[in-house]
Amino acid sequence: MKKITMADVAQMANVSKSTVSQYLNHRYEYMSGDTRARIEEAIATLGYRPNILARSLKQKKTSTIGVIVANILHMFSTQVIRAIEDVCSSEDINVIVCNADDNPEKEKKYIEMLRAKQVDGLVVFPTGDNLELYESMKKEKYPLIFVDRMVKGMNIPSVLLDNETASEMAVDHLYSRGYRRIAMLTTPLDKGITPRVERVEGYKKALKERSLIVPPGYIKGVKLTDMQNVLEEMFNQPEVPEALFSGNDLTLLEILKFVKKKGMSIPRDLALISIDEVSFSEIYEPSLTIISQPAFEMGKYAAEKLLEQIRSNAKPDPMNVRFSPSIVVRKST
Amino acid sequence: MKKITMADVAQMANVSKSTVSQYLNHRYEYMSGDTRARIEEAIATLGYRPNILARSLKQKKTSTIGVIVANILHMFSTQVIRAIEDVCSSEDINVIVCNADDNPEKEKKYIEMLRAKQVDGLVVFPTGDNLELYESMKKEKYPLIFVDRMVKGMNIPSVLLDNETASEMAVDHLYSRGYRRIAMLTTPLDKGITPRVERVEGYKKALKERSLIVPPGYIKGVKLTDMQNVLEEMFNQPEVPEALFSGNDLTLLEILKFVKKKGMSIPRDLALISIDEVSFSEIYEPSLTIISQPAFEMGKYAAEKLLEQIRSNAKPDPMNVRFSPSIVVRKST
DNA sequence: CTGAAAGCGCTTACAG
DNA sequence: CTGAAAGCGCTTACAG
Structure with a gap:
């Protein structure tokens, strides 16, 4: 069961490796129909499959x-x-x-x-x-x-x-619905990960433009595993958020876990909006308002x-x- | 900005390619510390990275x-x-x-x-x-x-x-909770895809063992896109199912979509169990009973x-x- | 229309 | 302890 190579095909078809190679690369221009047929047949009967590694090595591209x-x-x-x-x-x-x-x-x-x-x-x-x-x-x-x-x-x-706009849209929507105390939760900000940082910036800016203040406990960027605790704190503040803006899908899942644990009712106790569609946004009760990325x-x-x-x-x-x-x-x- | 090769390293370190290769493959046994250091340095200053393609070609494994x-x-x-x-x-x-x-x-x-x-x-x-x-x-x-x-x-x-057991567990659980009219929905059965077929078989067997009858409209294997219609039919039968067994996660999502559309209450109007964990099984209201695969x-x-x-x-x-x-x-x- | 030869960048006996 | 040589399986000018 030795590996079939181009040389085997060439031998069986009675041509050189070069010709087999031409055949494989569809350079039929100068190839006699006869040669072509013999090669074709040899390939079929031998079950030859080209080794792409060799080709890539030679061609310097994969x-x-x-x-x-x-x-x-x-x-x-x-x-x-x-x-x-x-x-x-x-x-x-x-x-x-x-x-x-x-x-x-x-x-x-x-x-x-x-x-x-x-x-x-x-x-x-x-x-x-x-x-x-x-x-x-x-x-x-x-x-x-x-x-x-x-x-x-x-x-x-x-x-x-366009992360700033995404946040702006979220805040704008919440604002237009009458929510004023709008908090934001997302994954850790310390690494300066673009979407997180920009979304937080956009959120702050949008609040400022609407003259809303952001209590310090209203912006959190923490690990998924810490979110339950952080949410606990967030909702133990004197001024409890009326709306929560989730920075991404994984965060949303944590928030929903919390919401359920606390028996909160959405949107009555808390309005919720997130960036990123999730598989269950339609079927969740209530269905989830989302800022979606293209x-x-x-x-x-x-x-x-x-x-x-x-x-x-x-x-x-x-x-x-x-x-x-x-x-x-x-x-x- | 020509690609650095082993030959370049060899030349710079004043050794042969063979020796560089030995070095790369950690065969230091017979290598003088001096040679080793020179190679190391050459590699570093040249920024050499081996071409795995060439190695794989020679070694006949990737x-x-x-x-x-x-x-x-x-x-x-x-x-x-x-x-x-x-x-x-x-x-x-x-x-x-x-x-x-x-x-x-x-x-x-x-x-x-x-x-x-x-x-x-x-x-x-x-x-x-x-x-x-x-x-x-x-x-x-x-x-x-x-x-x-x-x-x-x-x-x-x-x-x-062990698909049969999975179905058996699902039916057994539903049965023990008092449900008798148990239907099953899954993805298409015509291709003979193992898990689907076996799960349906297991379901049938488990019902039979409990002397439950299965009306023809109670087992459906259809495309995801057809599921809304099929569910519509299923729940328009004279004998409406009390419980529904979902063959996999994607099917579950469709069922949940239907449930919502119809305003059904789980488990009061319909008990629901599925094979496969889903991201939202905990947070869904009510949380979802699942047969989970290892x-x-x-x-x-x-x-x-x-x-x-x-x-x-x-x-x-x-x-x-x-x-x-x-x-x-x-x-x- | 087809073939001989060189070469892609490595590894691997083997020799010394 | 190190190097020369062959070879992995292809492609690509080039020659004829």
Whole structure:
């Protein structure tokens, strides 16, 4: 059961390897129909399958890109991946997906692994903690695009949500419904992760514009595992929030857990709005008002830009491209 | 900005490529400390990164496995993947995940792509429609293991849920709570997909053992997009079900959509139980009773067995290994 | 229209 | 302790 190689096919078809190679690459121009048929037959009877590794080594390209998401548990990641796969598959590019699990070590390991595997380019949701690594790719002009997050002072093209507007929309909606004491909960802010920071900024700005004050206990960015406690505190303040703005889907889940534990009624006891669609936003009672990201478009755009970079490794991409959120008003507000 | 190769390192360190290779592979036994230091330095100053493609070509192995899931939208798939990644990463094996999207064409494309990339083995959730392909891998003794589904008459090791028991547990639980008119809804049965068929069989058997009759309209296996209509019919029968058994998570979502649309109250109007945990089973009101699969253990086992196959390409795996479900009783029943 | 030869970047006996 | 040489399975000018 020895592996069939091109040499075997060539021998059986009575041609040279070069000719078999031409055949495989559909360069039929100067090939006699007879030769072509013999090769075809030899391939079929031998069950020959080309070794892409060898080809890639020679061609110095793998027709494969890598994508490294910070945390695959976010619905957003899944959708972006799907979009990337769709555009790549239509261009015969393979994609390898890795999950950094919010862990810079893992991110680094995956970036190195993928580059060692010679992938032609990378789309990454950067953890933000591998500056030198990003920098070195940048310097080597290695095709690279960031999604969801930018890294300050790094000059790497990034596709982002218009986060400020997203927050503005959330606050505006709540405000128009008459809510005034609006709190915000999200995942940790200390790492300076773009969407978190910008959403908090946008939220603050929108409140200020409406002359609403934000008690210090009204903005929290903490780990998912700490959220139950933080919510406990938040709702033990003298001025209890009337509305809560959730920074992302995973946070929303924690909030709903809390709401249930406390037997709160939405929106009577608390109005709730979140960024990111979730699978159950329609079926939850009440259905959930959501600020939704155009995840699919963002993924598509990122893939297209990366492929452009790969093809003409000169043209610099626009730096930070912003996509607009949209609001889906349901019953939780 | 030309690519740094081993030859460059060798030259700079004043040794041969062979020696650099030894260094990279940690074969220091006969290497002078001096040489070693020079190589180390050369690598650092040049920023050399080995080309894994070349190594793999020579070594005839890539230290990479592929996993092809039938449908990544099932929570179960995600968890199995995660488990596979964990065991592989601890053994320095890379994993490439592909989503067949319930489409045999895509499955075929991915299997061929991964094999062309020379992955060392494959774990697949078979769509069941690529018999010849499975057969040929089997014949070539290509390392392969199935998860979630088996393919009849194919003799390929498969790791499966004990589906009959899962259904038995569901029915038993409902029965013990006093429900008698128990219906079941799941995804299409016509393709003979193992878990669906077995769960339906198990359900029928369990009903029979309890001398319960199943009106014809009580078992449905249909596409997700048809479920609203089918549920409509099901609840327009003269004998309306008191309890509904959902075959998987995606089905559950459809049922919940229907329940909401109809303003039904769970469990008063309808008791509900499903196979597969979902993100919102705790927070849903009422919380959802679930038959849960040991997805993580199943993935771990599959990965371990595949790696064994790869290492000693002789030892045949046990054929159909069954894992036991467990029930998480909550409030929907 | 087809083939011989070189080469992609590694690893691996083997020799010394 | 280290190096020369062959080879993994392809592709790609180039020659004829």
